[in-house]
Amino acid sequence: TEEAVEETMEETTEEVAEASEEKDEKDPKDVMIEELNDRLVRNMAEFDNFRKRSEKEKSQMFEIGAKSIVEKILPVVDNFERGLGAVSKEEKESAFVQGIEQIYKQFLTALSEVGVTPIEAIGQEFNPEFHNAVMQVESEEYESGIIAQEFMKGYMYKDSVVRHSMVGVVS
Secondary structure, three states: OHHHHHHHHHHHHHHHHHHHHHHHOOOHHHHHHHHHHHHHHHHHHHHHHHHHHHHHHHHHHHHHHHHHHHHHHHHHHHHHHHHHHOOOOOHHHOHHHHHHHHHHHHHHHHHHHOOEEEOOOOOOEOOOOOEEEEEEEOOOOOOOOEEEEEEEOOEEEOOEEEEOEEEEEEO
16 A cells, blocks of 8 residues: 555556646646737837827927918017007107007017017127127126127027027127
8 A cells, every 4th residue: 555655656656747747737728818918018018109209290290380480470569569650749649650659569469478578688698599699788787797788689499499589799
């Protein structure tokens, strides 16, 4: 009977070893499922990155287009300012000039609402990122390096410069 017990123990040990070997060897279906799942997760991540990149590119293209339109509109604003600056004091009371002033103000309000803002210049320290110095001037009012005159107003669209201010800087 001892031999029978030993024989049974050996058979049981062999069966346990075979079972553990089978567990180490994965079922081909499970391997395929894992591979397909991995590929799916990777494809989903790639698609998500593509979607984000596309949205960013679309946003940049919109910004470029809007900035281009603003560049084309700014000369109209300059002409309004020149025209209104040439009006004499007697003519300022006329309905026509007041109507033009209202149109000009409405135009500036609309530009402001879409993110176009004028660049502050006079009295500011010269900054080449925002200003274009076209001449040096003498001034008792301002120190050296400060802008004393503005020849053409500069504008920004959101965070980027559309047109630099043309200025005279105190020498």
